[in-house]
Amino acid sequence: MNKAEILVIGSGPAGLKASLSAADQGAGVTLVERDLFLGGQLVKQTHMFFGSREQYASERGFKIAEKLTAAVEEHPGVRVLKGAAALGYYDDNVVTLEMKGRVVPVSYDAMIMATGAQENTLMFPNCDLPGIYGAGAVQTLMNVYGVLPGKRVAMLGAGNIGVIVSYQLLQAGVEVPAIIEAAPEIGAYHVHASKVRRMGVPIYTSQTVVSAHGTDTLEKVIIVKLDGSWQPVPGTEKELDVDVLCIAVGLTPLTEILFQAGCEMAYIPELGGHVPRRSAVMETSVPNIYIAGDVSGIEEASAAMVEGTIAGLTAAFNLGYGRDSYDKKIAAANLELDALRKGPTGEKIRTGLQNLKRTVEVRQ
Amino acid sequence: MLKKTGVPTSGQVEAVKPSPERLAEGPVVIVECFQEIPCDPCYTACKRGGFLPFEDINDLPRMDFAKCNGCGICIGACPGLAVFVVDETYAEDKALLMIPWEFLPVPEEGSIVKGLNREGDVLADVEVKKVRSAGSHNQTSILTLIVPKKYAHDIRSIRVD
Amino acid sequence: MRIQVHPILEFKKGKKISFTYDGKTVEGYEGEPIAAALHAAGVRVLSHSRNFKRPRGFWCAIGNCSSCNMSVNGIPNVRTCVEPLQDGMIVETQQGKGVIGGVPGE
Numbered sequence: 001m002n003k004a005e006i007l008v009i010g011s012g013p014a015g016l017k018a019s020l021s022a023a024d025q026g027a028g029v030t031l032v033e034r035d036l037f038l039g040g041q042l043v044k045q046t047h048m049f050f051g052s053r054e055q056y057a058s059e060r061g062f063k064i065a066e067k068l069t070a071a072v073e074e075h076p077g078v079r080v081l082k083g084a085a086a087l088g089y090y091d092d093n094v095v096t097l098e099m100k101g102r103v104v105p106v107s108y109d110a111m112i113m114a115t116g117a118q119e120n121t122l123m124f125p126n127c128d129l130p131g132i133y134g135a136g137a138v139q140t141l142m143n144v145y146g147v148l149p150g151k152r153v154a155m156l157g158a159g160n161i162g163v164i165v166s167y168q169l170l171q172a173g174v175e176v177p178a179i180i181e182a183a184p185e186i187g188a189y190h191v192h193a194s195k196v197r198r199m200g201v202p203i204y205t206s207q208t209v210v211s212a213h214g215t216d217t218l219e220k221v222i223i224v225k226l227d228g229s230w231q232p233v234p235g236t237e238k239e240l241d242v243d244v245l246c247i248a249v250g251l252t253p254l255t256e257i258l259f260q261a262g263c264e265m266a267y268i269p270e271l272g273g274h275v276p277r278r279s280a281v282m283e284t285s286v287p288n289i290y291i292a293g294d295v296s297g298i299e300e301a302s303a304a305m306v307e308g309t310i311a312g313l314t315a316a317f318n319l320g321y322g323r324d325s326y327d328k329k330i331a332a333a334n335l336e337l338d339a340l341r342k343g344p345t346g347e348k349i350r351t352g353l354q355n356l357k358r359t360v361e362v363r364q
Numbered sequence: 365m366l367k368k369t370g371v372p373t374s375g376q377v378e379a380v381k382p383s384p385e386r387l388a389e390g391p392v393v394i395v396e397c398f399q400e401i402p403c404d405p406c407y408t409a410c411k412r413g414g415f416l417p418f419e420d421i422n423d424l425p426r427m428d429f430a431k432c433n434g435c436g437i438c439i440g441a442c443p444g445l446a447v448f449v450v451d452e453t454y455a456e457d458k459a460l461l462m463i464p465w466e467f468l469p470v471p472e473e474g475s476i477v478k479g480l481n482r483e484g485d486v487l488a489d490v491e492v493k494k495v496r497s498a499g500s501h502n503q504t505s506i507l508t509l510i511v512p513k514k515y516a517h518d519i520r521s522i523r524v525d
Numbered sequence: 526m527r528i529q530v531h532p533i534l535e536f537k538k539g540k541k542i543s544f545t546y547d548g549k550t551v552e553g554y555e556g557e558p559i560a561a562a563l564h565a566a567g568v569r570v571l572s573h574s575r576n577f578k579r580p581r582g583f584w585c586a587i588g589n590c591s592s593c594n595m596s597v598n599g600i601p602n603v604r605t606c607v608e609p610l611q612d613g614m615i616v617e618t619q620q621g622k623g624v625i626g627g628v629p630g631e
Contacts, residue, residue: 048405051402052403142528146527191399191446192444217570343402344399
């Protein structure tokens with residue numbers, strides 16, 4: 001059987017950093033990615049990142065992906081398997097991978113799940129019409145493959161993804177007639193909102209899409225104002241002619257394998273749904289299974305990178321690697337993570353993590 | 365209101381403006397960053413001490429306008445594209461305005477484009493004086509515009525027709 | 526519809542190749558997802574819902590949602606949003622659950 005000392009599932013910001021930090025400590029890492037290239041969702045991020053130097057602030061996401069991918073591929077301690085989808089968990093530390101149509105079992109000593117998240121959908125009449133796409137999916141189509149999603153694209157959701165993708169639609173030359181947000185306030189960083197606003201894109205808060213229309217594909221959506229209790233205000237319906245509606249209403253962690261492995265899970269809305277309980281250093285309730293990035297709770301890529309570092313260091317440490325430097329490196333990473341979460345924009349994640357901690361005390 | 369529309373209030377804009385005395389001395393930075401987010405590249409980009417040290421990465425930028433010479437290096441470093449430079453000493457009724465630009469076309473030097481306010485409305489025709497790259501590894505362009513002085517604190521974007 | 530010029534990105538495209546979509550010849554670039562090539566060619570309906578035969582298109586772009594499943598070279602339920610395009614591929618709108626090894630799905 002294929003043997004991996006540390007098996008890392010997923011090569012987004014968390015998985016790449018986890019691989020590098022574990023391999024730097026001397027552990028042997030096998031990094032598994034279902035796509036044919038590494039980088040996860042970093043590869044389509046054309047905007048400059050926030051954070052500080054340690055998380056590559058001011059660099060564009062796809063450039064960070066290039067940098068980390070090169071570091072991983074050059075690292076003698078990391079074996080990379082692309083086009084390999086993790087299918088399932090089996091007892092005795094085995095995960096099966098689908099590679100070129102074959103099922104390949106891999107056994108591991110430690111596993112770091114960095115599977116990320118998937119986009120949420122929203123229910124309204126005709127929400128399944130072709131032309132209604134995930135905002136992240138449109139970002140992939142546009143920024144990775146250079147294909148325009150449509151001519152006039154409305155955005156539903158004014159969180160960071162919705163507003164950033166709107167800006168990127170403008171960069172690709174697409175008209176964005178509106179960003180629609182059901183909440184009374186913009187969820188995105190306000191600087192992102194100002195960027196699209198000064199290009200003439202209106203942001204409608206306290207409004208939502210009530211229905212979509214079109215024969216085979218999307219032709220228009222009806223938007224409506226919402227009152228203080230999120231109910232549609234009769235008579236405020238407005239038609240918006242668009243051939244694409246992007247849905248940017250949040251993400252859900254991709255936790256299937258963690259459920260299969262029997263990790264204790266808890267439903268924490270602030271973290272995006274079901275997430276595994278974890279120790280302070282990212283170990284789940286199942287020994288030797290660690291987590292990092294959006295699978296552990298929806299957050300920015302900068303935090304995912306630091307969580308990856310923590311999970312990688314700890315997985316290596318528990319296998320006997322890097323015992324001398326562990327405390328110092330973990331302390332540095334924790335400082336970074338605390339700083340990222342400290343401000344007002346970190347409130348949701350702080351609340352989520354508090355609520356998760358309250359559900360049960362996890363072994364350290 | 366910023367958190368409802370993406371447009372800062374005039375009070376917010378006034379609060380980050382350098383003093384009239386400092387504006388009368390020459391080019392100076394204006395940082396329209398009104399929300400505490402974990403981000404500090406403006407501070408690390410400036411080598412002149414124009415940004416006061418961050419105690420916490422979530423701090424709002426605080427300025428020492430006396431140390432700023434309006435070089436604009438922080439414009440391309442700001443991931444939020446929230447940094448501008450204004451030079452009110454350019455001419456009697458014209459000011460120079462530096463803005464970040466990440467769209468196509470990148471306007472030609474000497475061309476006339478539409479100057480837009482923070483809501484994307486056209487305020488005036490403006491001339492593009494200079495176009496430079498924010499750096500070899502940064503695809504943001506920095507445009508220097510000649511704008512009517514009365515709009516130096518209102519124009520924040522352009523449209524190239 | 527493809528992006529010709531972009532302020533930030535340069536697109537590294539594969540070789541231009543052709544494939545068939547429901548019998549019609551369509552051009553695309555080798556290695557890009559089949560669904561991307563179809564979308565660029567203006568094809569937005571990729572599948573139909575099982576019970577009510579409602580048109581379905583691209584949705585998640587990460588191979589999770591099954592909205593883009595089509596028959597490719599006779600193999601049903603291929604996730605076209607992640608399956609790389611190859612020269613001469615036969616891409617067809619799938620009827621029902623598809624047939625594997627001569628056994629039709631329900």
